[in-house]
Amino acid sequence: MTTAKPPVFRFAPSPNGYLHLGHAYSAIMNHRLAEARGGRFLVRIDDMDQGRARPAYEDAIFEDLAWLGLDWAEPVRHQSAHIPDYLDALDRLDRMGLIRRSVATRREIAAGADVAAAAGTPWRRDPDGGWCVPEDDLFLPPEVLRKRRETNAPATLRLKMADALARLDAPLTFREESDGPAGETGDVALDPALWGDVVLGRSDVPGSYHLSVVIDDAAQAVTHVVRGRDLFYATAIHRLLQHLLGLPTPVYHHHRLILDETGRKLSKSQGDTSLRELRAKGATPSDIRRMIGC
CATH class of the missing domain: 3.40.50.620 (HUPs)
Known part of the structure; x- marks a missing residue:
């Protein structure tokens, strides 16, 4: 027993x-x-x-x-x-073909969003209000891309969301012990696609919050994640990464904010x-x- x-x-x-x-x-x-x-x-x-x-x-x-x-x-x-832990996770996702390297700067991303909005084809925003950024070649000049790739310029590592979701054979759910922002409780399903190609790492930071938190929770055998409601929708990303990396799923409790x-x-x-x-x-x-x- x-x-x-x-x-x-x-x-x-x-x-x-x-x-x-x-x-x-x-x-x-x-x-x-x-x-x-x-x-x-x-x-x-x-x-x-x-x-x-x-x-x-x-x-x-x-x-x-x-x-x-x-x-x-x-x-x-x-x-x-524990930086090697995050680098290993990024490498595993890369070997799955799920990482794309973006060399666009924040200023260029903002400019690209402005151009798209002026053309009547605005980019979507994620649940946190950030841009769902498309592939670099859709808004950066070809010569800029070529030069940066040739010189191995600093890059942002993004999850290829569509390819990641294609690996699912059923919707991802998690157990919510409290009430979410709209009263969600019990077994909850959220759509990771709302986040677009979310950032998982950068040249100067080997793991984003989204990646490091799921690696840390698994490494420490965390069974219950109790955090603010502002992170409720981010749980969709965390569940997706847990699935892709074969990590356990904690019970979640998103408490009210002060x-x-x-x-x-x-x-x-x-x-x-x-x-x-x-x-x-x-x-x-x-x-x-x-x-x-x-």
Whole structure:
């Protein structure tokens, strides 16, 4: 008779700024559910972007989590220590014929979108509002493409979505324990095609969020992914990558977001008040829990 392994939850912040109330809510939710189910709570450091990651921010993450009264299993996984894992996944997808290399810059992509809109054939936008970017030769001059390919110019690695979907013999679903943005719960099916040829890596970053998160979750045997509703639709990409790479599928729980007074999601990049600032003003862990409703 086999004994079921305890569930595994994780909180995976990026060390590119201080934690705010939204991070506190997600961390507390993961920790609380892990305790209630007799599971393990992990902290993972999403430091793939070494250009923005700072040791001081990482130290502050651990300090803030401990101040909130949370503890976690060791060792802590750092994405920057597992780059070969992401490169191997990219190589596997490439050998399947599912990776295309785009040498278009962000400025050229924006210009191409403008030209298409003016011609009455606008590009689609993905669920995050970004462009579903077509093949380079549809909007870049041939001589530009030839020169960049000959000189091995920096490239963005994109999943060939149509080819990837052709490998499916049934719709992909996932188990949603909470309610999605439109009340979705239970077994949910989402369409990865909405994302177009999504970015999986770049010359300077060997794995995008979408690729690294599924590799990390599998490597750490994460059974329950508890995160904000802003990532609900991205689960379609993650399920597709799990299928292509033969990885297990966690149970998902997309919780409500902590918003500011205007209804905007809190963000480090927008300079929203950090836990560090609230602590300096005298806030206690109990105050934080009251502020976020947990």
